[in-house]
Amino acid sequence: MAQATADQLGFADLDLEPEILRALSELGYEEPTPIQAEAIPNLLAGRDLLGQAATGTGKTAAFALPIIQRIPRGGRGTDPAALVLVPTRELAMQVSEAVHRYGAELGVRVLPVYGGQPIGHQLRALGRGVDVVVATPGRALDHIARGTLRLDALQTVVLDEADEMLDMGFSEDIDSILENAPAERQTVLFSATMPSRIDALARRHLSDPVRVRIEREEPPPGEAPRVREGAYMVTRAQKAAALGRVLDVEAPEAAIVFCRTREQVDQLSETLNGRGYRAEALHGGLSQEQRDRVMGRLRSGTAELLVATDVAARGLDVEHLTHVVNYDVPSAPESYVHRIGRVGRAGREGVAITLAEPREHRMLKAIERATRRKIPLEKVPTVADLRTRRLELTRASLEESLIEGADLDRFRVVVESLAEEYDLFDVALAAVKLVHEAGGTAYDEEDIPDARIPDRDRSQREPGQDRGPRKRRETGRPGAGPGAGTTRLFVGAGRGSGIRPQDLVGAIAGESGLSGRDIGAIEIADRFSLVEVPTDAAEDVIRALRGATIKGRRLNIRLDRDR
Numbered sequence: 001m002a003q004a005t006a007d008q009l010g011f012a013d014l015d016l017e018p019e020i021l022r023a024l025s026e027l028g029y030e031e032p033t034p035i036q037a038e039a040i041p042n043l044l045a046g047r048d049l050l051g052q053a054a055t056g057t058g059k060t061a062a063f064a065l066p067i068i069q070r071i072p073r074g075g076r077g078t079d080p081a082a083l084v085l086v087p088t089r090e091l092a093m094q095v096s097e098a099v100h101r102y103g104a105e106l107g108v109r110v111l112p113v114y115g116g117q118p119i120g121h122q123l124r125a126l127g128r129g130v131d132v133v134v135a136t137p138g139r140a141l142d143h144i145a146r147g148t149l150r151l152d153a154l155q156t157v158v159l160d161e162a163d164e165m166l167d168m169g170f171s172e173d174i175d176s177i178l179e180n181a182p183a184e185r186q187t188v189l190f191s192a193t194m195p196s197r198i199d200a201l202a203r204r205h206l207s208d209p210v211r212v213r214i215e216r217e218e219p220p221p222g223e224a225p226r227v228r229e230g231a232y233m234v235t236r237a238q239k240a241a242a243l244g245r246v247l248d249v250e251a252p253e254a255a256i257v258f259c260r261t262r263e264q265v266d267q268l269s270e271t272l273n274g275r276g277y278r279a280e281a282l283h284g285g286l287s288q289e290q291r292d293r294v295m296g297r298l299r300s301g302t303a304e305l306l307v308a309t310d311v312a313a314r315g316l317d318v319e320h321l322t323h324v325v326n327y328d329v330p331s332a333p334e335s336y337v338h339r340i341g342r343v344g345r346a347g348r349e350g351v352a353i354t355l356a357e358p359r360e361h362r363m364l365k366a367i368e369r370a371t372r373r374k375i376p377l378e379k380v381p382t383v384a385d386l387r388t389r390r391l392e393l394t395r396a397s398l399e400e401s402l403i404e405g406a407d408l409d410r411f412r413v414v415v416e417s418l419a420e421e422y423d424l425f426d427v428a429l430a431a432v433k434l435v436h437e438a439g440g441t442a443y444d445e446e447d448i449p450d451a452r453i454p455d456r457d458r459s460q461r462e463p464g465q466d467r468g469p470r471k472r473r474e475t476g477r478p479g480a481g482p483g484a485g486t487t488r489l490f491v492g493a494g495r496g497s498g499i500r501p502q503d504l505v506g507a508i509a510g511e512s513g514l515s516g517r518d519i520g521a522i523e524i525a526d527r528f529s530l531v532e533v534p535t536d537a538a539e540d541v542i543r544a545l546r547g548a549t550i551k552g553r554r555l556n557i558r559l560d561r562d563r
């Protein structure tokens with residue numbers, strides 16, 4: 001696999017057309033990132049490409065710029081020349097916006113296609129004609145089945161964040177889409193990680209691909225890494241308090257706090273708001289309009305914390321993000337890699353914090369082995385640490401005011417009158433005290449003890465540790481009832497309609513925002529199917545799948561009534 005070079009090239013050295021170069025210049029792009037420098041010339045030459053690079057390395061421009069340049073300039077038809085498959089609707093919108101910006105001067109027509117958006121808008125846009133379609137696999141397959149997304153004119157297919165799509169159960173959908181695409185096409189695959197199943201996907205669908213791998217940039221000896229990683233060992237009962245203490249000391253400009261469930265997101269966002277933070281919740285229970293409002297508040301600085309489920313936050317890109325917090329240890333190392341890849345971008349420093357319960361210690365060690373990096377265990381900040389940090393913030397605030405000279409003259413008369421009666425140094429101390437206390441103190445808080453890591457217990461494996469995706473049972477009749485914390489849904493189509501477990505997983509993951517890992521046992525009978533989903537997401541899944549189709553059949557889905 002070829003390693004990307006560090007040679008400093010300009011975009012003009014990559015044989016891009018003048019219109020694209022002007023667009024890049026207006027957007028403030030000065031020089032290509034390593035993945036762009038490696039990928040763009042090969043893609044312009046028509047080669048297939050298999051690229052490994054973390055989120056935030058410039059993958060979107062790496063495939064979007066060649067796509068735009070290769071679109072025919074005259075006599076465009078209605079069918080797309082390029083199809084970009086992405087795991088989530090958020091990433092679909094993000095990629096679509098980027099393609100629009102890069103190709104605005106050339107009049108490139110781009111359409112995002114995803115679940116949760118009225119399908120009528122998509123049908124009308126496809127009917128008028130588009131050049132680039134950016135789609136989630138489930139919705140793309142639905143349009144292909146309807147005959148509204150025709151692939152005959154495709155020149156390029158891109159699989160962006162392919163490992164995420166496989167995690168969400170889209171493997172069969174991807175295979176089906178690519179089998180319907182022209183054989184003489186260019187296929188591009190990007191993935192942050194490169195497990196064996198990605199290699200297998202590439203062998204099935206890529207032809208003699210160029211392989212590009214962008215390693216995580218290691219800092220020079222003696223320098224701190226751009227992403228500072230750390231973990232705190234705390235009990236479940238102390239976790240919310242420990243998070244608040246860590247955030248107080250870290251004082252992030254903007255942070256994402258990842259939680260496992262929708263209920264946890266709601267509870268934690270309320271707790272953080274009660275502590276004085278401006279926190280917003282993001283999960284699959286929100287409408288697209290609500291999600292857009294939440295992201296707008298975070299990007300504008302109105303909110304400083306985003307508390308989100310892993311799936312809801314996939315594909316989000318917040319430029320000023322400084323911190324990522326894992327409220328629980330991710331069950332898979334790949335999830336950890338994706339999360340911390342959201343900070344430390346473009347040379348900026350970032351912080352990745354993990355709150356681990358004692359029982360999650362081995363899961364943390366598994367992540368260390370997979371990433372080949374040590375995640376230091378740190379002590380939860382004490383009350384003394386908090387006091388010191390708040391004094392530092394007070395000093396910084398006063399220093400900033402002095403440097404800027406922010407309208408201080410109007411307060412001079414107050415200082416001069418007090419100086420006639422009191423020592424000037426005492427006046428300054430009293431003023432600093434008032435400023436400091438105005439920012440909050442909470443000195444009556446107690447220290448949070450570090451949780452003790454348990455002795456190794458080889459007789460009991462940690463939940464979620466060293467296990468692959470859950471196996472799903474497929475039977476001809478209902479089994480014993482749903483598992484703890486799950487609800488069983490009835491789907492009015494079964495084996496007689498050609499329904500397979502992967503069809504149900506792909507539909508639920510594509511339309512509702514759940515991941516393939518969240519979906520439990522699946523039972524398929526001749527005329528119906530039963531699917532277990534998390535209880536707190538059951539109604540969201542039912543609403544999301546109303547009107548959706550599998551194998552051309554409209555879904556009848558409801559809560560199972562335990563016939």
